[in-house]
Amino acid sequence: MVLVEFTQTVITGVSVGCIYALVALGLVILFKATEVFSFVHGEIMMLGAFIAFTCITFFHMSYILSFLMAVLVTGLLGIGIERLTVRPLIGQPVFVIAILTIGLGYVFRAFVSMVPQWGTETWGFKTPFSDQYLRSGELVIAQDLVFIIVCTVLLILVLAAFFRFTKAGVALRATSQNQLAAVYMGIGVNKVFTLTWAITAALGGIAGVLVSPLTFVHMYMGLFVIKAFPAAVLGGFSSIPGAIVGGLIIGVAESLSGFYLPEGWKSVTPWIILILILLVRPQGLFGIQEKKKV
């Protein structure tokens, strides 16, 4: 029984960790390619969830179609954010853009609270996996959780292939190494930035739709992302495998501490782990400390 409880907690943790990993992945890709740290990622996630919710509940679309709609709209939103607000600031200190994204977050939250039928209430929608369970012996796992894990693994594979085999992926990697050299090699850095924003925003949208069965859909669900920050930093902030490992560590640790430790520990465990690891390795688990040239 103890073992079953433990396994179940770990699996819940892994699936939540997968969402953290997806969010952290978006943050890390964006940071690697454009040196922008986005605090608006959570709000993009929330908008993705709201769009899927609207498509399913009001337009009676299928789950897959709504999912795609959410990805499309958030991707376009990412392009919009880049073109209108981030591009004029390219080359400015990192934290100026970070604070800009905090401001955008406020705007999006306020926008959602003003849209009729969205507002400040909490919503939920049915997925094809709701209320269905996988059973093996005493172990019962909700299919929603399994779907999250499967989706994350698929997405990571697709992203890895994209970075490795496509021209755009290589351009993105080149830009993340050296912007100036990338320009000299004939890469349109501005286009790469737009592409990066589109990809990461779409990743945020996907995470939003996936997480809705766990957190429900409401205007503050973007705050979920704050817990993905330690995941991204834990992994080293410049390493894609690091983001995934960091997400899983944070998810499992949070889930286990919620189950075994007294109340209140659940929300601080990720941060305590983060601070402890940063004390030992300031560059994170997989990060490389960049030596500064003068």
Next chain:
Amino acid sequence: MRFELKRSYWEDIKIFRYRSDFRWYMALVFLLLVLPVFVGDYYISQFNVVFIYSIVSVGIMLLTGFTGQLSLGHVGFFGIGSYASAILVAKGIPFLLAMPLAGLMAAAIGILVALPAVRLSGMYLAIMTIGFAFIVEEVLARWESLTNGNMGMVVEPPSIGPIEFDSEFSFYYLALLILILSLFAARNILRSPTGRAMISIRDSEVASQAIGVNLMKFKAIAFALSAFFTGIAGSLSAHKLSFISPESFNFLESVKYLAMIIIGGLGSLHGAVLGAAFLLFLPGVIIAVKEFLPHAIASQPGLEPLLMGLVIVLFILFEPMGLYGRWMKIKHYFEFFPLYKKDTFKRVKSYYKAEKH
């Protein structure tokens, strides 16, 4: 047009650059001293809040604006200051002693935070400080024997000797005095070797190391000083509100603090105060303007966060030097009237990925 002639080092680091500056500040102080006689309690209360947050803003300006260390966890120091002062006063320690003690306690914890923080930079630091804010909020909520947990604490109004600051009117003078003292202290710190070391760290860590600035030491000092000011402000705020509970020290408050210094203009003490005043008078202005708006817009609860977000975004896009930067530009325009060049204040771009410095 004014020609500057400096004949000694001391003239370069004077507290007031020109004699006329001193007169203007005195005029401003005089104006603020007589102001509460003429305006109602509501406005006095607004000013009290502005004074308290200006102190916070000065503290964060020292850390972010002058040392270049981004912190998103200052609400933690604010909370520590509030609770420390409230608990000390409840235990019978006079307010005059409890307030600096609260500041010192925040400063001590600031040094603790700085221990891991001095090795981090940029966004790593920002995220670690978010963690600090979360941990403080959780500790305040769970340490029930000391803080009364989520039920919150009732705080007595401050009193110094026989004088009780229990009305908005009397509190106004207390807050104003402490704000002036804080500004004076911050100005003096900035013209001391410590302040100059802090500024050099902001401009280039490598260069300041090369001329013998101990990075760890001065970053820790900056954290401690910043936490001290924030703790003092927290103490004042607790006694003004007379009730505190952990949820008012949410991480999102820190965003407000950062917005204050960005809107005011990074790297200037004027900006710290201007930003705090702007951001805290904004809700009042929104409420006043609401009456003239159509009902459908005015009844939206999201109006205030929307405007807050828009103000941050627009300031960063169009006036990155903040309110004080705008003031400088206007002043510059008239000072150099026919010779004004638009590019004087142009931002210099730097491509981080290409050349790290």
